[in-house]
Amino acid sequence: MYFAGVDLAWGPRNPTGVAVLDGDGVLVHVGAVRDDAAVLAALQPFTTGSCRVAFDAPLVVTNPSGQRPAETALNRDFRAFEAGAHPANTGKPEFADGPRAARLAGALDLNMDPFSAAARRAIEVYPHAATVALFRLSRTLKYKAKPGRGVEGLKSELLRLMDGIEALEQTPTPLRVTGHGDWLTLRRQVQAAGRKCDLRRAEDPIDAVVCAYVALYAERRPSGITVYGDFATGYIVTPTLPAALHPDRPLVDRRKHLDEIDHGCQRGAARVAPLDQRGDHRTVDRADQGAHQFDAHGPAGSLDRLGNRLGTLA
DNA sequence: GTTCCATTAACGCTACGTTT
DNA sequence: AAACGTAGCGTTAATGGAAC
Numbered sequence: 001m002y003f004a005g006v007d008l009a010w011g012p013r014n015p016t017g018v019a020v021l022d023g024d025g026v027l028v029h030v031g032a033v034r035d036d037a038a039v040l041a042a043l044q045p046f047t048t049g050s051c052r053v054a055f056d057a058p059l060v061v062t063n064p065s066g067q068r069p070a071e072t073a074l075n076r077d078f079r080a081f082e083a084g085a086h087p088a089n090t091g092k093p094e095f096a097d098g099p100r101a102a103r104l105a106g107a108l109d110l111n112m113d114p115f116s117a118a119a120r121r122a123i124e125v126y127p128h129a130a131t132v133a134l135f136r137l138s139r140t141l142k143y144k145a146k147p148g149r150g151v152e153g154l155k156s157e158l159l160r161l162m163d164g165i166e167a168l169e170q171t172p173t174p175l176r177v178t179g180h181g182d183w184l185t186l187r188r189q190v191q192a193a194g195r196k197c198d199l200r201r202a203e204d205p206i207d208a209v210v211c212a213y214v215a216l217y218a219e220r221r222p223s224g225i226t227v228y229g230d231f232a233t234g235y236i237v238t239p240t241l242p243a244a245l246h247p248d249r250p251l252v253d254r255r256k257h258l259d260e261i262d263h264g265c266q267r268g269a270a271r272v273a274p275l276d277q278r279g280d281h282r283t284v285d286r287a288d289q290g291a292h293q294f295d296a297h298g299p300a301g302s303l304d305r306l307g308n309r310l311g312t313l314a
Numbered sequence: 315g316t317t318c319c320a321t322t323a324a325c326g327c328t329a330c331g332t333t334t
Numbered sequence: 335a336a337a338c339g340t341a342g343c344g345t346t347a348a349t350g351g352a353a354c
Contacts, residue, residue, distance in 0.1 A: 126324095
């Protein structure tokens with residue numbers, strides 16, 4: 001059985017990252033492609049038998065305007081962690097003819113119902129939310145190129161993401177990436193990057209690895225995931241936000257903090273919530289807000305240690 | 315207590331600046 | 335001149351602070 005991740009561009013012009021794990025969580029493929037044919041060609045060898053393909057792109061979009069209910073529900077939990085989902089609706093040109101991810105899933109004959117028992121399935125995931133939950137971050141890693149963010153700051157954040165991905169090997173649902181040459185090449189590219197576009201080229205495949213891991217995690221630890229929304233109006237699958245995890249500070253203070261990241265490369269600043277902030281009530285709230293949560297306890301204990309490790313990276 | 319403003323995230327597109 | 339790289343804008347909803 002294979003677990004694929006696709007960091008899918010909404011349109012065909014921008015690059016798409018593809019990563020595949022085997023049943024043991026070993027990375028067997030990682031790379032970037034562009035058009036639909038190339039995405040399908042990359043996935044085809046791994047989707048003939050039992051498989052899960054996790055798309056970081058809208059899979060079901062029916063609303064003519066505004067946000068999907070899944071985005072509203074997810075943003076309610078994750079916005080404070082700066083992991084808000086981008087709104088998708090059929091009024092946008094990218095979705096006028098149906099979501100690209102649904103076309104690809106259809107071409108591969110994958111079942112898109114998040115609660116299906118089918119052997120070959122596609123799900124929608126969201127890497128930013130996944131990294132917050134898996135790594136117990138108090139806010140997302142700022143590795144996405146945006147105006148005002150410097151190359152060195154972006155690089156250090158992307159390397160923190162790669163560190164976190166590699167550290168997942170030590171968890172009860174291990175991910176093993178360091179044995180793959182293309183992963184090591186990606187790391188070298190990031191370390192050597194001098195321009196934002198150098199980082200952007202590496203970012204899509206790395207995000208795809210996170211997507212693939214969410215697919216694996218959802219299969220191995222179904223009690224540890226939350227499904228926001230539903231199959232009819234659109235859904236997003238993510239590792240459950242730990243109940244005791246809190247954002248680091250109010251929005252106003254975070255703005256100042258962002259400046260520090262952009263200009264000072266504050267790698268390793270205390271952005272992981274203390275582990276003693278456990279046991280709160282958000283679980284109940286989420287249940288009222290359109291999220292199907294299977295486990296109120298969050299990721300396993302060893303991920304706490306991972307959180308510490310990320311929080312103390314220097 | 316209510317309203318308004320600024321800010322945040324996501325991604326794609328376009329315009330402009332820089333490099334070859 | 336062409337190619338490439340980057341900044342800025344638009345979209346959408348939520349939120350905190352300030353002003354009324």
